[in-house]
Amino acid sequence: MDLDEVLEDESETDQGLFDDLLSGKPIFENKEVLRPSYTPHELPHRTDQINKMATILVAALRGETPSNILIYGKTGTGKTASAKFVSQELEATSEKYDVPCRVEYINCEVTDTQYRVLAQLANTFIERNQAYVEDRLTDLEDLHERARVDSAILADSNYDSLGDLQAEIDRLEADRAEMEPVPMTGWPTDRVYSTFFEAVDYVERVAVIMLDEIDKLVEKSGDDVLYNLSRMNSELENSRVSIIGISNDLKFTDFLDPRVKSSLGEEEIVFPPYDANQLRDILTHRADVSFKDDALSEDVIPLCAAFAAQEHGDARRALDLLRTAGELAEREQAEQVTEEHVRKAQDKIELDRVVEVVRTLPTQSKLVLYAIVLHEKHGVRNINTGEVYNIYKRLCTEIDADVLTQRRVTDLISELDMLGIVNAVVVSKGRYGRTKEISLSVPVDETETVLQADSRIGDVGDVSPFLQARFDGDHN
Numbered sequence: 001m002d003l004d005e006v007l008e009d010e011s012e013t014d015q016g017l018f019d020d021l022l023s024g025k026p027i028f029e030n031k032e033v034l035r036p037s038y039t040p041h042e043l044p045h046r047t048d049q050i051n052k053m054a055t056i057l058v059a060a061l062r063g064e065t066p067s068n069i070l071i072y073g074k075t076g077t078g079k080t081a082s083a084k085f086v087s088q089e090l091e092a093t094s095e096k097y098d099v100p101c102r103v104e105y106i107n108c109e110v111t112d113t114q115y116r117v118l119a120q121l122a123n124t125f126i127e128r129n130q131a132y133v134e135d136r137l138t139d140l141e142d143l144h145e146r147a148r149v150d151s152a153i154l155a156d157s158n159y160d161s162l163g164d165l166q167a168e169i170d171r172l173e174a175d176r177a178e179m180e181p182v183p184m185t186g187w188p189t190d191r192v193y194s195t196f197f198e199a200v201d202y203v204e205r206v207a208v209i210m211l212d213e214i215d216k217l218v219e220k221s222g223d224d225v226l227y228n229l230s231r232m233n234s235e236l237e238n239s240r241v242s243i244i245g246i247s248n249d250l251k252f253t254d255f256l257d258p259r260v261k262s263s264l265g266e267e268e269i270v271f272p273p274y275d276a277n278q279l280r281d282i283l284t285h286r287a288d289v290s291f292k293d294d295a296l297s298e299d300v301i302p303l304c305a306a307f308a309a310q311e312h313g314d315a316r317r318a319l320d321l322l323r324t325a326g327e328l329a330e331r332e333q334a335e336q337v338t339e340e341h342v343r344k345a346q347d348k349i350e351l352d353r354v355v356e357v358v359r360t361l362p363t364q365s366k367l368v369l370y371a372i373v374l375h376e377k378h379g380v381r382n383i384n385t386g387e388v389y390n391i392y393k394r395l396c397t398e399i400d401a402d403v404l405t406q407r408r409v410t411d412l413i414s415e416l417d418m419l420g421i422v423n424a425v426v427v428s429k430g431r432y433g434r435t436k437e438i439s440l441s442v443p444v445d446e447t448e449t450v451l452q453a454d455s456r457i458g459d460v461g462d463v464s465p466f467l468q469a470r471f472d473g474d475h476n
């Protein structure tokens with residue numbers, strides 16, 4: 001087949017679906033760098049916090065117990081990224097100097113009960129101990145082989161005789177047989193705790209336990225696990241445990257037992273929100289690696305930084321905006337990312353947030369919201385609670401759901417208000433008292449689509465004739 005034939009042949013099978021998309025100049029050099037999962041090697045404007053953490057944790061490298069640390073700061077202020085960066089450095093240095101030091105990271109939003117936290121810790125240390133025992137056994141069995149040929153080599157070891165050596169091998173094998181992982185449910189908590197305790201104390205080491213989103217753990221399961229972890233050191237013989245707690249919520253320690261509170265908060269490090277200039281630096285650092293040269297027009301980074309600074313200085317939001325703006329430009333096959341793309345990205349992120357919030361509402365709240373949406377769709381705004389309630393009741397009957405009292409519905413409306421989905425303002429009606437005027441703060445069509453995607457709400461039949469009559473009656 002010559003070239004012409006190949007081309008002709010290809011044109012028959014290849015519809016050019018991807019060619020168009022590939023033909024534009026690429027915007028990104030490496031998009032992964034803008035994703036939340038990426039841990040940056042450089043964290044501008046966090047030097048003070050990183051140095052402070054390192055000054056406290058260096059004790060671990062001296063074989064001492066580092067003070068416990070509590071890290072506070074709003075979302076997206078670099079707490080997790082900084083703590084992970086310091087942990088990686090700590091473990092790397094501990095390997096370099098052969099000091100046994102381990103950092104265990106636990107995300108308490110996922111691992112949110114005392115049982116799960118202890119089980120995860122126990123299993124990690126059991127795995128480490130198993131690896132340690134395997135290595136030791138390999139070395140000792142090798143020594144045993146060689147000593148059987150020439151027992152003189154034992155003089156350089158810790159063993160006086162082949163019998164001693166064999167006894168140590170037997171002991172390790174017995175330990176190995178006993179190392180049983182903790183199941184993810186089913187054991188009494190005491191047993192999980194003592195298994196973790198024995199696992200961590202099996203060899204000499206400093207274990208730094210990093211509890212990210214620690215406030216979620218306390219909220220869900222109380223402070224027992226923190227109490228148990230913080231008093232372990234007085235009973236451990238070989239190892240030491242130190243805790244780093246990370247929290248968005250400055251007030252969560254109010255709920256702690258005073259002993260836990262003072263032990264956990266031995267050192268406190270605050271991560272303040274970033275201002276627009278700092279966000280600009282952070283974005284510039286990341287953009288250098290993630291975008292092609294000249295892919296960003298001049299005002300893109302300052303605008304992303306300004307938008308994110310308005311939202312409590314959140315670096316995650318700033319990076320999301322930059323990545324989404326880049327993706328929108330890529331989709332349009334634009335040569336450059338522009339201010340317009342950033343504005344569209346801002347709208348898109350906001351809409352995604354709303355969709356997520358609405359999608360995860362409980363059914364009753366969805367019904368109340370649907371009642372408000374239906375009013376808006378019929379051009380009726382600023383309705384009062386009674387009007388919402390009437391349609392809500394009708395919707396409940398349609399899908400056979402329990403009908404809540406008007407008082408409960410009022411509470412649900414307040415919750416929707418707090419989530420930023422509706423706007424409920426109290427207005428005075430003179431001598432008729434005060435009433436709430438409720439309107440939707442989010443786009444009506446998208447909200448309706450998300451609500452209808454719920455299988456129960458999707459079952460609502462055609463309510464428009466009923467609604468039309470009602471609206472006509474009430475508002476004309």
Ligand SMILES: Nc1ncnc2c1ncn2[C@@H]1O[C@H](COP(=O)(O)OP(=O)(O)OP(=O)(O)O)[C@@H](O)[C@H]1O
Pocket residue numbers: 035036037038039040042043044045046073074075076077078079080081082247248282315316319
């Ligand atoms: N100084 C910085 N330099 C570079 N990237 C940063 C910096 N601070 C934060 N980031 C990035 O911002 C995103 C959010 O940071 P991080 O997860 O550390 O925030 P956080 O304070 O732990 O937030 P949350 O409490 O919501 O978990 C991550 O992608 C992180 O890499």
